[in-house]
Structure formats: C-alpha cells, structure tokens
Amino acid sequence: MDQPLEADIIRTGLRTRFIGEPILILHSVDSTNSYAARDVALHGAVVLAEHQTAGKGRMGRDWSSPAGKSILMSVVFLPEQEIGSMLLMTIACGVAVAEGLEQVCGVKPGLKWPNDVLLKGRKVSGVLVESQLAGSTVAKMTAGIGVNVHQRREEFPENLRHPATSLAMEGLTTERNRIIAGILNALEVRYNQLTAGSTQAITESWKRYSLQLGSVVVCRQNGEEFRGVFTDLARDGAAVVHTPDGAEILVNSGEIRAPE
Numbered sequence: 662m663d664q665p666l667e668a669d670i671i672r673t674g675l676r677t678r679f680i681g682e683p684i685l686i687l688h689s690v691d692s693t694n695s696y697a698a699r700d701v702a703l704h705g706a707v708v709l710a711e712h713q714t715a716g717k718g719r720m721g722r723d724w725s726s727p728a729g730k731s732i733l734m735s736v737v738f739l740p741e742q743e744i745g746s747m748l749l750m751t752i753a754c755g756v757a758v759a760e761g762l763e764q765v766c767g768v769k770p771g772l773k774w775p776n777d778v779l780l781k782g783r784k785v786s787g788v789l790v791e792s793q794l795a796g797s798t799v800a801k802m803t804a805g806i807g808v809n810v811h812q813r814r815e816e817f818p819e820n821l822r823h824p825a826t827s828l829a830m831e832g833l834t835t836e837r838n839r840i841i842a843g844i845l846n847a848l849e850v851r852y853n854q855l856t857a858g859s860t861q862a863i864t865e866s867w868k869r870y871s872l873q874l875g876s877v878v879v880c881r882q883n884g885e886e887f888r889g890v891f892t893d894l895a896r897d898g899a900a901v902v903h904t905p906d907g908a909e910i911l912v913n914s915g916e917i918r919a920p921e
C-alpha cells in the first residue's frame with residue numbers, strides 16, 4: 662500500500678462543486694456500491710473502502726481485490742431525471758475514468774464498450790452504475806469505480822475472463838488519493854454535461870478512447886450472439902453494429918468483444 666486513503670489529501674486535488682461532499686472512507690465493507698445505495702443519500706457523496714468482502718462487477722460477476730491495493734469507490738447522484746436522459750451515465754463514467762487516468766498518470770487508456778478501461782490490452786478499471794427508480798424517474802444513481810493500482814501479476818485470479826493489469830504493473834503512479842481526485846474532477850464535468858443534455862460531448866469523447874469502433878466485434882445480447890462491425894455510438898450509449906446481412910443492431914446490454 663502507498664499512502665492510505667485520506668479525505669484531506671483527496672480534497673486538495675478536487676476542483677468540483679458538489680462531488681466530494683462528504684468523502685467517506687471505510688476500512689472494510691461488503692461493497693461500496695451496496696453501502697452507498699443503502700446508507701448514503703447525499704448528492705455528490707463519495708464512498709471509498711480499502712477492502713470489499715462482496716465487491717460487484719457487471720453482469721452479476723464478482724469484483725475482488727486484496728486490501729489496500731486498489732481504488733474501490735462509489736459516487737452517489739440524486740438526479741431526479743427521467744430514466745431516458747440518464748442512460749448515457751455508464752458511458753460518461755468510463756470517459757471520466759479514462760480522463761482521470763490520462764491526466765494524473767500521463768497515459769492514454771482505451772475503452773471497451775460500455776466502460777472497461779484498458780492499458781495495453783489489459784483491463785485496469787471497471788465501472789458499475791446502479792440505479793434506484795421512482796416510476797420513470799431516476800431517484801438515485803450509484804456510480805461504482807474499481808481501479809487496479811498496486812496489484813502484482815500473481816495477485817490476480819488465474820481464471821479472469823479478461824487479462825488484467827494494474828497501474829504499478831504498467832510503471833505508472835500509484836498515488837491513489839491523486840488519482841481519485843482526477844477521476845472525480847472529470848466525473849463532475851461529464852455528469853453536468855449529461856444532465857444539461859450535452860450528450861454529444863460525451864459520446865464524441867468516448868469514441869476517441871474506443872478500442873472497438875470501426876472493428877469487427879462479437880456481441881452477446883439477450884442470450885444471442887452475433888458478429889458485425891461496430892460503426893457508431895448512439896446518443897443513449899448503445900453500440901451501433903452492422904451485421905454482414907445488412908442489419909443495423911443497437912446493442913444496449915450484454916457484452917462486445919473481439920472475435921477469437
């Protein structure tokens with residue numbers, strides 16, 4: 662572990678208006694996302710933990726990391742906006758993580774749909790956005806971000822679906838407090854764009870980081886698998902995929918990967 666997580670140090674790097682008030686740092690928790698969804702009701706609150714006992718990944722998977730070795734963070738938003746206008750949030754979070762890492766670590770990450778963050782083809786960060794609805798309004802959104810920071814290669818499980826890396830393995834800075842501030846600064850800009858309806862700013866940035874746009878991909882959605890060219894990102898964050906038989910399919914759930 663480098664420096665422990667410290668709210669005062671994170672705050673010195675923050676240029677935000679509402680994200681980071683308060684910053685809660687927990688030693689151990691089931692999942693920062695679950696804790697935030699359950700126990701935190703302040704717009705902009707940040708929950709951080711040194712360790713998760715039941716960390717959650719996308720699609721019902723686990724997210725595990727040895728204590729003190731990574732960034733395990735959830736940010737609470739109370740948007741009170743129609744669900745349709747918040748669909749791009751998951752894409753916006755991926756962009757914010759990529760921007761934060763680029764700014765603090767001086768590296769150009771790549772994004773895999775919807776928001777896996779990769780360095781040299783290996784996953785360094787993942788995002789899980791969970792929503793609580795009141796009718797068709799999003800009452801609360803919890804943006805969960807995991808970043809691999811100090812792990813050595815042998816500390817990752819062997820059976821990971823995607824090869825993983827950490828900032829340390831790539832020879833980059835491992836100052837978690839600075840990296841957290843960088844990600845939160847970018848996240849507030851992207852959240853404000855989203856709620857102001859400036860979706861194009863977000864989708865265009867995502868496309869600049871995309872590792873898949875213009876490539877042949879294999880998509881899995883609703884139990885079906887098909888192949889096509891990833892041609893565009895729609896306003897709501899769906900991947901636009903053209904199949905060999907001329908169909909245009911919008912992929913808004915599931916996974917998109919490179920062909921074997």
Ligand code: BTN
Pocket residue numbers: 691692693694695713715716717718719720722724732733734735777786787788789805806807808
């Ligand atoms: C994924 O790539 O599958 C998403 C991983 C998201 C992990 C983070 S760690 C902090 C927050 N709390 C969780 O339980 N999950 C997210």
